Amino acid sequence: MENAVIFILIFFVVHWYASLFFQSMFHHRYAAHGMFTMSNFWEKTFHIGSFITQGSSYLSPYAYGVMHRLHHAFADTEEDPHSPIIDKDLFRMMWRTRRVYMDIDQEIAVVGEKFKKGVPKWRKFDKFAESRITRLVWVLIYVAIFVAVGAPWWLYFLLPFIILMSPVHGVIVNWYSHKYGYRNYEVKDTSHNLFPVDLLMWGESLHNNHHKFGGRPNFAVKWYEFDPLYPFIWLMDKLRIIRFKNKPATQYM
Template identity: 55%
Template sequence: MLIVIFVLVLWYGSLFFQSFFLHRYAAHQVFTMSKVMERITFVLTWIFQGSSYLSAYGYGIMHRMHHAYTDTEKDPHSPSHDANLFAMMWKTKTIYQDINKQRITVDDRFTKNVPQWKGFDKFASSRFSRLLWISIYILVFVYFATAWWHWLLLPITFLMAPIHGVIINWFGHIYGYVNYQMKNTSKNLFRFDFLMMGEGYHNNHHKHASRANFGVKWYEIDITYLIIRLLDALGFIHLKPIRLKD
């Protein structure tokens, strides 16, 4: 039971910081925060994403490119142009690394105000850091796994962030329902997004990319947005005024 709780904490902790920090802050900047709070969030993202840590800089730029080029050949990740989800994951990894290591030229519109902490990112993305987290996960399983099937969950801890990305960027463009007919394949995965904390309302997000709340219908409860509202009320962050049109 402890192993299941451990994996669930990593799942939702990693997912929250990917949605809250990398997606809604770094890529879309739907709220602001102080430099100190930003640095704290960098560290928390590393702690919860662990071996699959993603930099805000690489993620933010790549996600902006996804919105600009959705479902075209320039899209960093699209079921419309990738043979399968593994091919898409490899392509995404390559583009992400090329951005971070500045091996490709990126249009200025994609880099504007994207947060970057070069020194920390270099450490958090290093082989040492990733192997350290993998070792910690293995030790946790050695001490607390009590059933053979618990070990089937171990690879998920290694690849948490890419798994979250695949669910939205592959399945979120194939399965689900739409509230808005657009010139792309984005879908809403769930009526109530219990699995992805609001990220599953992908069709809504492509229609209103600058909105903090990804839910539109009354039943589309965006859990990450509710936490954002709480953090705003407590003064940790500051939500920008709601924009009904992008």
């Protein structure tokens, strides 16, 4: 049983950081903000990587990118897809987020062209990855892993978090980073930085900094802050997997 517990906990941690890596690097910093460019080959590769790591909670980079641009344009107003100012509990906020996301994903939402310009689109792949059958297969795979290793009953409480991993990440950033923490900059919304060293969320919780400098690939600004994803992005630029559009304000040497 001890080995099963260790295996499941390692699986949970790897799934957490791997899925969020693609969400932060590809969905957020690339699809939504266009902080760097990449070839069509690498764009397709990161689509597939997102599917493998996010699994049952796969998010369309296109729908995510458009929705996140709306968030920045209308932060903490009625047109914001997710704001704790508008929705008084996180469940209602995330349900509204889901509704906006689905309308964009199904391309029935009326969205200005500026919010869609340059956002990566691979709609056939999204349709496959987001289908109910595909999501169900991922859920069955997760359950099979728990059964195969003989996980004790109490570990099954982790399953909902594994199945809904991407929305869980969204709750932490979009709810808690707009209510708690500290602010380096007085911007026109409620964004906060949750942690000066954001090892939990790949830098995503340095949210106030990001709302101040929306196109900056390094979310850390102050000397005591650290964005753990930025060194990987910097390395990918050096390896020519991606190319920064502009020289970053700071670089890791």
